[in-house]
Amino acid sequence: MQALIFHGTRDVRVERVPDPRIQDEHDVVLRVTATAICGSDLHLYRGKVPGMRDGDILGHEFMGEVVDAGAGVRRLRRGDRVVVPFTISCGDCFFCERKLYAACENTNPNRGAILNKKGIPPGAGMFGYTHLYGGYAGGQAEYVRVPHADVGPLRVPDGLADERVLFLSDILPTGYQAVLNAGVGAGSSLAVFGAGPVGCMTAACARLVGVERLFVVDHHPYRLRFAREAYGAEVVDFDEVDDPAAAIIEATAGRGVDAVVDAVGFEAKGSALETALTQVKLEGASGKVLRQAIACVRRGGTISVPGVYAGFIHGFLVGDAFDKGLSFRLGQTHVQKYLPELLELVAEGVLRPEEIITHRLPLSEAARGYDVFDRRKEDCRKVVLRPQAA
Numbered sequence: 001m002q003a004l005i006f007h008g009t010r011d012v013r014v015e016r017v018p019d020p021r022i023q024d025e026h027d028v029v030l031r032v033t034a035t036a037i038c039g040s041d042l043h044l045y046r047g048k049v050p051g052m053r054d055g056d057i058l059g060h061e062f063m064g065e066v067v068d069a070g071a072g073v074r075r076l077r078r079g080d081r082v083v084v085p086f087t088i089s090c091g092d093c094f095f096c097e098r099k100l101y102a103a104c105e106n107t108n109p110n111r112g113a114i115l116n117k118k119g120i121p122p123g124a125g126m127f128g129y130t131h132l133y134g135g136y137a138g139g140q141a142e143y144v145r146v147p148h149a150d151v152g153p154l155r156v157p158d159g160l161a162d163e164r165v166l167f168l169s170d171i172l173p174t175g176y177q178a179v180l181n182a183g184v185g186a187g188s189s190l191a192v193f194g195a196g197p198v199g200c201m202t203a204a205c206a207r208l209v210g211v212e213r214l215f216v217v218d219h220h221p222y223r224l225r226f227a228r229e230a231y232g233a234e235v236v237d238f239d240e241v242d243d244p245a246a247a248i249i250e251a252t253a254g255r256g257v258d259a260v261v262d263a264v265g266f267e268a269k270g271s272a273l274e275t276a277l278t279q280v281k282l283e284g285a286s287g288k289v290l291r292q293a294i295a296c297v298r299r300g301g302t303i304s305v306p307g308v309y310a311g312f313i314h315g316f317l318v319g320d321a322f323d324k325g326l327s328f329r330l331g332q333t334h335v336q337k338y339l340p341e342l343l344e345l346v347a348e349g350v351l352r353p354e355e356i357i358t359h360r361l362p363l364s365e366a367a368r369g370y371d372v373f374d375r376r377k378e379d380c381r382k383v384v385l386r387p388q389a390a
Contacts, residue, residue, distance in 0.1 A: 001016070001017060001018075001019050001020075001141060001142040002014050002015070002016060002141065002364070003015065003017050003057045003137075003140065003141030004058050004138075004140040004141065004363065004367075005017065005055055005056070005057060005058075006052055006053075006054065006055070006058055007054055008047070008054065009045070009046060009047030010045060010046065010047075010370075010371075010374070012045065012058065012367050012370055013367060014363060014364050017057070017141075019143055020137060020145035021068075021145070022068055022069075022070045023147075024070060024072075025070040025071045025072030025073070026072045026073060026147065026150060027069075027070045027073070027146065027149060028068065028070065028076055028146050029067050029068040029069075029145055029146070030062075030064035030065060030067065030082070030084070030139075030144050030146055030153075031064050031065045031067045031142065031143055031387075032062050032063070032141060032144055033063060033065060033081075033162050033387070034063055034064075034162040034163065034166050034384055034385070035063075035139045035140050035141075035166075035363075035384070035385050035387065036062070036166060036167070036169075036383060037061075037366075037370060037373050037382075037383040037385070038060060038086075038171065038197070039196050039197055039198060040060070040129070040170075040308055041058060041060070041128075042373065042374050043265075043308060044058065044129070044130065045374060048310070049129075049132075050130065051131040051132035052130050053131060056128070056130075056131075056135070056137075056138075057128055057138045057140065057141055057144075058138045059127065059128040059139040059141065060086035060128045060129055060169070061166065061167065061170045061171070062084060062127070062138075062139025062140070062144065063082060063083040063084060063156070063165065063169065064081070064082065064084075065080070065081055065082075066078050066079060066080045066082065066153075067143070069149065070149070073150055074150055075149070075155075076149055076153060080155050081155065082156060083153065083154050083165050083166065083168045083169050083339075084139070084146055084153045084154075084169055085153075085154075085169060085170075085173075085336050085339070086126055086127055086129075086169055086170045086333075086335060087101055087107075087123075087124040087125070087126055087335060087336075088107040088124055088125040088126065088127065088146075088147055088148055088152060089102075089107060089124050089148060089151050089152060089336060090106040091150070091151035096151070099334055099336075099337045100334055101124065101151075101334045102123050102124050102331065102332035102335075103124060104124035104125070107125035107134065107147065107148065108122060108125040108133055108134045109125070109134055109135075110132065110133075110134055110135065123332060124332075125147075127139055140385060141363075141387065142387040151336065152336060154340070154343060156343075157347065160346070160347060161354075163357060163384060164346055164353070165346060166354075166384065167197075167201070167354070168335075168339055168342055168343060168346070169335070170333070170335065171198050171201045171353070172201050172205075172346075172353045173333050173334075173342060174198050174201065174306045174333040174335075175198055175200070175201025175202035175203075175204065175205045175263075175306070176201070176205045176338055176342060177306065177333045177334065177338065178202045178205075178261045178263065178306040179202060179205040179206050179208075179209055179211075179304070181304040181329035181330075182261055182302050182303075182304040183258075183259060183327075184209060184211050184258055186209070186210030186211075186212070187210065187212050188210070188211050188212060188258045188259070189211065189212065189213040189214075189215075189252060189257040189258045189259075190206050190211045190213070190214055190215070190257055190258065190260070190261065191214075191215040191217065191248055191259075191260045191293075191297075192206070192214070192216045192233075192260075192261045192263055193217045193244075193260065193261065193262050193263060193264050193289045193292065194217070194218060194263035194289075194307065195223035195224055195235075196223070196264075196381075197381065198306055199218070199223075199261075199263035200226070200227065200230070200231075200356045200381070201353060201356075202261050202263055202306070203216060203227060203230075203231040203233055204230075204231060204351060204352075204353070205351075206231075207231055207232070208351065213252070213257070214231060214234065215233065215234050215235070215236060215248050215251070215257065216233040216234070216235050216236070217235075217238055217248075217292075219237055219238050219239040221237065222379040224237055226356075226381065234251065244296070245293075245295035245296035246296075248296040249295075249296055252298070255299075256295075256298035256301065257296060257297055257301065258298060258302070259297060259303070259304060260293040260296060260301070260302075260304070261303075261305075261306065262290060262293055262303065262304070262305045262306070262307045263307050264289045264307045265289075265305075265308040287316050290303070290317075294317050294320050294324070294326065295320070297324070297326060298324075299324045300324070301324070301326055302326065302327045303321075303326060303327070303329075303330075304328075304329050304330065305328065305329070305330030306330070309330075356381045356382045357381070357382045357384055358378070358379060358380050358381045359372060359373075359378070359382070359384070360383075360384050360386065361384070362385070362386055362388060363385045363386065363387040363388060364388065365385075369385060
């Protein structure tokens with residue numbers, strides 16, 4: 001089959017590799033019909049996340065048709081169309097029983113061998129996302145093996161086009177969980193830092209739950225324009241506004257917003273000092289967005305963080321967070337928990353996540369898709385790839 005292969009920083013190529021096969025009775029093999037490039041994939045592409053190896057297959061946002069199933073699979077059969085969560089979860093462990101699927105204890109074969117600086121193992125296995133999370137082959141390919149198929153994949157009803165449901169694999173549930181973690185609802189106010197795909201899904205879900213005042217902070221005019229037009233957001237361009245937090249506070253009677261979502265993560269544009277520290281590996285991430293979040297949220301407010309972080313954070317203002325009595329909710333998305341209700345909202349047309357797509361390419365042009373998305377060329381918001389086998 002053809003698949004997108006990682007060969008190093010900003011070096012990805014579509015190559016021929018062996019087809020996947022059933023390795024466990026609970027596996028299925030999918031013919032991939034649509035896959036997408038995620039902002040998290042760009043962390044790998046830029047060489048920012050350890051654990052990638054030459055020859056790894058990328059991609060964790062995908063869907064397709066079941067073409068083979070292990071003898072132990074009960075919920076799916078050949079011919080079923082499914083969308084697949086980016087985390088691989090067993091459904092039976094301590095965390096899965098509590099619907100904390102991203103913390104699954106059984107699906108990361110490298111979990112016991114890889115510890116962070118505090119001796120804590122990583123969470124659930126993930127598709128196409130480094131050997132820190134199991135080294136599973138990803139879905140930017142013509143075919144993909146899906147373990148624990150009775151727990152993850154969600155059957156898609158006939159009549160729903162791939163593009164309408166594809167983002168159930170990651171960014172739509174991620175935006176939804178971010179909003180739920182923020183604790184906002186009807187009549188509330190929310191600031192979203194980052195107008196990329198996750199920021200857009202967060203904005204859409206914020207309107208879904210009734211957020212009244214929605215601020216979106218970014219520095220790409222085309223992204224801010226879309227956030228204003230699609231979600232009615234009050235936008236702040238941090239290339240033009242020196243202190244976005246101060247602007248948001250001024251616009252909210254001096255109190256700040258009820259909650260903030262950091263949809264940027266560790267690659268946020270920070271100071272020259274932060275950049276230098278990250279280059280020499282003394283710090284793992286810029287703290288710029290988190291400092292802005294702490295500044296612009298009201299006392300007693302909540303900061304929700306779906307953006308990926310790694311390592312130490314420079315300049316985390318824990319004293320300010322304490323003084324303001326803030327709550328923090330962060331971490332990977334428990335996709336399986338939200339899929340049924342989100343699928344219903346998509347089917348009813350209440351949510352239309354496909355509106356963010358700007359680029360549709362064959363898998364053979366995946367390297368160009370990464371370059372366009374990475375460098376924000378051609379007003380790129382989201383790239384969807386179609387494998388040739390589809």
